[in-house]
Amino acid sequence: MSIRDATKVYAAKTGPVRALEGLSVDVREGELVCVLGPSGCGKTTLLWALGGLHELTRGQILVDGVAVKGPRPEVMGFIFQDANLLPWRNLRQNIEFPFEIKRRPVDAVRIESLLAETGLAGFETAYPRELSGGMQQRASIVRALAQDPAVLLMDEPFGQLDAFTRDEMNLLLLRLWSETGKTIVFVTHNISEAIFLSDRVVVMTPRPGRLARIFEIDLPRPRTIEMTFEPGFIALIQEIKRTVETGGRRTDVEVS
Ligand SMILES: Nc1ncnc2c1ncn2[C@@H]1O[C@H](COP(=O)(O)OP(=O)(O)OP(=O)(O)O)[C@@H](O)[C@H]1O
Ligand SMILES: [Mg+2]
Known part of the structure; x- marks a missing residue:
């Protein structure tokens, strides 16, 4: 997947809003890339274009x-910040919904194994309101993966979850990713989450979102939560935080 000079100007009532500016990145097949940047820098704008x-x-x-x-x-599955489950349909009916829209036979075997993998087996007849936030988000992952798309586009999918559930979901995502070999573009403004998940972190500048810098993350896999407490990991958090704050400009050569 190749992003070439991605630029987006919204025509808002108050005038044009420059949301993205000349962003170019190549995403390799099977890669897990996180797009990281401050609120309003154009991450969702980029993902929607993708x-x-x-x-x-x-x-x-x-x-x-x-x-x-x-x-x-x-080809591309979407997972949003909200699980977007239909409240009047139970878990299984929600997961089967995209098959109905496309008038395709339900892939029951695949759904079965995804439900087992995500710890949702036994909850097939539960309604969304009966499920925790983490379970709802797991259901939305199953719904997307059941379609077997080559690429998963994820927009701050775990942003509303508590820290413990977020850790759990990140581990689950890495497991699913290593088993399915999907290409994943994952948007977040959480630096630690981005490092933990990624092969590469694409850091964007504040609006209009430009490419600040790309960080290769060569932490070994499989990754564990313990790694996030190690000095190398924390140093990387600080370096990326500085990059976000400075927009990737070298501040050490500036003259005052
Ligand atoms: N439909 C629209 N019309 C006008 N402006 C928009 C529209 N959608 C987004 N914007 C503006 O474009 C900029 C980028 O928005 P976007 O939602 O892509 O940011 P983001 O990085 O996803 O932010 P967040 O982390 O808060 O989700 C923001 O200033 C936003 O207000
Ligand atoms: Mg967004």
Whole structure:
């Protein structure tokens, strides 16, 4: 997947809003990339463009060399900050919903194994209001993976969860990722989460979002929560935090 000169200007009532500016990144197949940046820097704007949910003002997104023109749910699965489960449908009916829309036979075997893997087996007939936030988000992951898309686009999916549940979900995501080999683009403003998950962290500047810097994360896998307490990990948090604050500009050579 290739992001080339991605630029987006929204036409708001109050005038044009420059949300993204000339961002170029290549995402390798099977890679887990986190896009990190402060609130309002254009992360969701970028993810929507990746998923073909809106058009760029300039630049393009290529998937397997083909320009993205609109949504392709069979190739790209979306997971949002809210699980977006339909309250009047039980867990299984929610997971089967995309199959119904596409008029495709339900992949019961795949769903079964995903439910087991995510600890949701036995909750198939429960309604969303009966499930915890973490369980709802796991259900939305199962719903996306049941479609077997090549790419998963995730927009701060664990942002509303408590720290313990977030750790659990991150470990689960890494397990699912290593088993399925999906390409994952994961948006977050949590530095530690980004490092913990990523092969590479793409750091964006404040609005309009430009590329500040790309960090290769060469921590060994499988990763454990204990790693997040190690000095190397904490040093990396500080370095990335500085990059976010300075927008990737070298401050050490500035003259006052
Ligand atoms: N439809 C729209 N019309 C006008 N401006 C918009 C629209 N959508 C987003 N924006 C503006 O574009 C900028 C980038 O928004 P975006 O939602 O992509 O940021 P973000 O990095 O995802 O932020 P957050 O971390 O808070 O989710 C913001 O200033 C936002 O107000
Ligand atoms: Mg956002």
